[in-house]
Amino acid sequence: MSDTVQSSSGRVMVRVAAMDDLAEGRLKLVRAAHAKLAIVRTGETVRAVSAMCTHARIFLAPGNLTSDGLIECPMHGAMFSPEDGSVRCAPATKPLTVHEVKLLDGEIFVDPGEEPVEENADTTKPGARPSAAQWGNWG
Amino acid sequence: MADTVDIAALVDEEAGHVSRRIYADPAVYEAEQEGLFRRAWGFLAHESEVPEPGDYVERQLAGENVLVIHGKDGVIRAFLNSCRHRGMRLCRADKGNASFLRCPYHGWSYSPEGELVSVFAEELYDAEHLDKSELGLIKVTQVDSYKGFIFGCWSEETPALDEYLGDMRFYLDILVGRTPGGVEVMGPPQCWEVHTNWKFATDNFTGDNFHLYTAHGSIAELGLLPPDPMALSFGNLIQAQRGHVLHIVPGPPIPEAEYFGLPMELRPVIEETLSEPQREIAKGHAFSVGTVFPNLSFMQVMVQGDLRSPPTPFLSFRIWQPTGPTTTKVWSWLFVEKEASEEYRKATYEAYVRTFGPSGIFEQDDMENWEECTRMNKGAIAQRYNLHHGMALQVPPDPDFPGPGKAWPGSYGERTQLCFYGEWKRWLTQEEPWA
Amino acid sequence: MSMQPVPVGSADYNAVLEWLYREAALLDSGEFEAWFALLAPDIAYEMPTRQSVYQKDGDGYQEDFGFYAENHSSLETRVKRLGTEQAWAEQPGSRTRHFVSNLLLQKDGEGAFHATTSFMVTRIRSDLPYDLFTGERRDVLRPDGGGYLLARRTILFDQTVLKSYNLSIFL
Ligand code: FES
Numbered sequence: 246m247s248d249t250v251q252s253s254s255g256r257v258m259v260r261v262a263a264m265d266d267l268a269e270g271r272l273k274l275v276r277a278a279h280a281k282l283a284i285v286r287t288g289e290t291v292r293a294v295s296a297m298c299t300h301a302r303i304f305l306a307p308g309n310l311t312s313d314g315l316i317e318c319p320m321h322g323a324m325f326s327p328e329d330g331s332v333r334c335a336p337a338t339k340p341l342t343v344h345e346v347k348l349l350d351g352e353i354f355v356d357p358g359e360e361p362v363e364e365n366a367d368t369t370k371p372g373a374r375p376s377a378a379q380w381g382n383w384g
Numbered sequence: 385m386a387d388t389v390d391i392a393a394l395v396d397e398e399a400g401h402v403s404r405r406i407y408a409d410p411a412v413y414e415a416e417q418e419g420l421f422r423r424a425w426g427f428l429a430h431e432s433e434v435p436e437p438g439d440y441v442e443r444q445l446a447g448e449n450v451l452v453i454h455g456k457d458g459v460i461r462a463f464l465n466s467c468r469h470r471g472m473r474l475c476r477a478d479k480g481n482a483s484f485l486r487c488p489y490h491g492w493s494y495s496p497e498g499e500l501v502s503v504f505a506e507e508l509y510d511a512e513h514l515d516k517s518e519l520g521l522i523k524v525t526q527v528d529s530y531k532g533f534i535f536g537c538w539s540e541e542t543p544a545l546d547e548y549l550g551d552m553r554f555y556l557d558i559l560v561g562r563t564p565g566g567v568e569v570m571g572p573p574q575c576w577e578v579h580t581n582w583k584f585a586t587d588n589f590t591g592d593n594f595h596l597y598t599a600h601g602s603i604a605e606l607g608l609l610p611p612d613p614m615a616l617s618f619g620n621l622i623q624a625q626r627g628h629v630l631h632i633v634p635g636p637p638i639p640e641a642e643y644f645g646l647p648m649e650l651r652p653v654i655e656e657t658l659s660e661p662q663r664e665i666a667k668g669h670a671f672s673v674g675t676v677f678p679n680l681s682f683m684q685v686m687v688q689g690d691l692r693s694p695p696t697p698f699l700s701f702r703i704w705q706p707t708g709p710t711t712t713k714v715w716s717w718l719f720v721e722k723e724a725s726e727e728y729r730k731a732t733y734e735a736y737v738r739t740f741g742p743s744g745i746f747e748q749d750d751m752e753n754w755e756e757c758t759r760m761n762k763g764a765i766a767q768r769y770n771l772h773h774g775m776a777l778q779v780p781p782d783p784d785f786p787g788p789g790k791a792w793p794g795s796y797g798e799r800t801q802l803c804f805y806g807e808w809k810r811w812l813t814q815e816e817p818w819a
Numbered sequence: 820m821s822m823q824p825v826p827v828g829s830a831d832y833n834a835v836l837e838w839l840y841r842e843a844a845l846l847d848s849g850e851f852e853a854w855f856a857l858l859a860p861d862i863a864y865e866m867p868t869r870q871s872v873y874q875k876d877g878d879g880y881q882e883d884f885g886f887y888a889e890n891h892s893s894l895e896t897r898v899k900r901l902g903t904e905q906a907w908a909e910q911p912g913s914r915t916r917h918f919v920s921n922l923l924l925q926k927d928g929e930g931a932f933h934a935t936t937s938f939m940v941t942r943i944r945s946d947l948p949y950d951l952f953t954g955e956r957r958d959v960l961r962p963d964g965g966g967y968l969l970a971r972r973t974i975l976f977d978q979t980v981l982k983s984y985n986l987s988i989f990l
């Protein structure tokens with residue numbers, strides 16, 4: 246079987262796992278091209294969201310959906326919806342990105358999306374400075 | 385040095401591995417007292433604590449009680465606070481002023497310059513059995529000061545203070561020598577006891593900038609930390625020289641957060657006093673935390689003391705004085721520019737006391753962590769597993785950094801902690817660790 | 820300010836004593852918001868440092884440099900902090916007992932009560948040994964409605980070196 250398929254809009258979708266690899270409600274960390282994604286199965290549906298918590302950029306997978314079907318960040322407890330990536334509980338404020346999923350013969354294909362433009366500077370680059378936005382209304 | 389424990393095997397600074405035993409093992413503690421604390425320079429007092437002739441404070445140096453006293457000749461000296469007759473503790477106050485130091489036991493009296501002046505019933509001794517010139521107070525082997533900070537050292541071989549501090553002086557100047565008057569203490573040191581190994585404190589003050597959002601998660605929950613936990617990850621980790629390390633972190637891109645947030649009225653004189661590279665560093669940063677090897681740490685940070693006060697800077701120096709393998713006495717001083725206004729003194733005092741020191745809404749949680757780390761590292765099973773120091777070790781130093789030493793971009797990382805442990809290991813295992 | 824002694828056992832004395840007992844009960848049961856409601860908006864809550872000095876040099880307290888230098892806003896911040904999930908010094912919480920005694924009371928010209936008491940506070944955290952905090956409190960209580968608001972508390976602590984690893988509690 247091919248490792249890629251075309252999405253409805255003609256984008257390249259990458260095979261990341263098989264249905265059989267996924268336990269119900271268990272988040273799995275996968276790579277699709279440049280993207281690190283958390284995928285999760287509920288019944289016969291599989292959803293894929295960006296794998297890093299938008300608060301302090303830590304991995305949300307592996308892990309389990311909460312009893313309410315939400316993704317809980319292991320670090321400071323932010324909650325996200327796996328359906329639309331929206332924030333359901335602080336301290337995160339920015340949603341996760343949602344990635345299109347296609348199931349073919351028990352294989353899972355995901356759209357990695359565009360390569361993200363890093364909005365914040367790489368702190369390990371000489372002379373990098375924080376942006377005003379990172380400080381919010383501190384002070 | 386200690387035959388029961390192979391110190392060299394306890395730290396692998398290349399791999400980033402540190403044995404848990406260094407935080408709990410009595411044999412390591414003994415090796416440390418001998419190899420490190422009885423040889424290294426230790427901070428004793430600031431000149432502003434003993435401004436007048438006869439003024440003294442009692443301090444500790446490598447576990448010995450030391451009297452730091454301002455002589456009638458203007459020289460500040462340091463002696464073992466112990467009478468030459470039976471060893472009685474000579475001065476029994478934390479601070480005071482004395483024309484003579486009179487021993488409470490049999491009355492031997494010493495001058496503030498340390499000579500034995502009189503002996504009770506002196507006529508009953510003959511010259512052979514009493515030579516007063518040989519019985520002055522026991523001097524701390526080396527005493528010297530840097531910008532008003534008085535240090536002592538129990539070893540003759542250890543290089544002089546200037547050489548020992550080396551390039552750390554460049555960074556210390558930015559903190560304590562940025563105005564013509566320099567700094568002075570505000571009040572006595574706060575002192576408290578913590579059931580931790582002293583190196584958990586230095587571990588925190590040699591580069592742990594990334595504990596903020598968890599250890600101080602409550603402060604983030606209150607909204608008193610910037611919303612993005614990576615906002616404080618910029619800046620540099622710096623090894624000034626050997627085990628002397630620090631980090632510097634920029635604040636938000638606003639003028640108020642330049643020069644560590646120091647009051648605007650002081651800035652022109654700061655700009656004048658610092659050299660060009662020092663000025664560049666001071667201007668670009670709001671926070672700096674570091675350690676003068678081995679156990680004098682400092683913090684120059686901006687904090688909100690409460691929900692309504694603006695971020696306000698303070699400068700604190702502290703000694704983490706080991707009192708046993710798992711106990712530490714903390715001495716924490718608040719400093720302020722001699723030129724500072726009354727208004728700023730009040731603001732910096734409140735900002736400090738509300739956030740740091742034993743009641744501080746930040747520091748409470750640090751000590752909770754250090755105590756529990758120490759307890760958990762005592763177990764023989766736990767000690768089979770090394771602790772982990774591996775963050776951002778792949779980052780190369782910045783060749784264009786304006787200051788001396790090595791500077792690694794990004795302030796979240798564990799590089800400088802490993803510099804500290806590497807130096808710690810050298811002092812415990814080498815005849816001449818400074819060579 | 821003219822100070823009038825308030826005799827032991829008088830109605831005012833008993834009312835202030837009861838207020839102090841109720842305050843202690845709120846602190847020991849962790850009802851910090853209810854405790855905070857007892858504070859006047861202009862409260863000064865201070866705990867000077869102390870050094871061991873010869874008697875000719877006084878009592879060793881440093882009035883202007885302490886372990887606490889609080890106002891209404893900073894006490895509110897502390898109370899709110901105790902309500903966060905990550906206030907690790909109090910998660911899980913300390914178990915305290917505030918013993919308040921030896922009340923001597925005076926009333927000033929404006930009707931405020933100046934209460935001097937001795938306190939002993941025990942604290943246990945986790946499975947650790949007791950922490951013991953002892954000293955004197957100097958309080959100013961201002962009549963307010965049927966009760967009082969705490970307008971000033973100065974804690975004169977007996978230890979020069981705090982023998983505890985933190986002061987995450989109110990004294
Ligand atoms: S990193 Fe996810 S909530 Fe903070």
Ligand code: FES
Nearest residue numbers: 595598753757771
């Ligand atoms: S995360 Fe640092 S001690 Fe556990």
Ligand SMILES: [Fe+2]
Nearest residue numbers: 595599746750
């Ligand atoms: Fe901290």
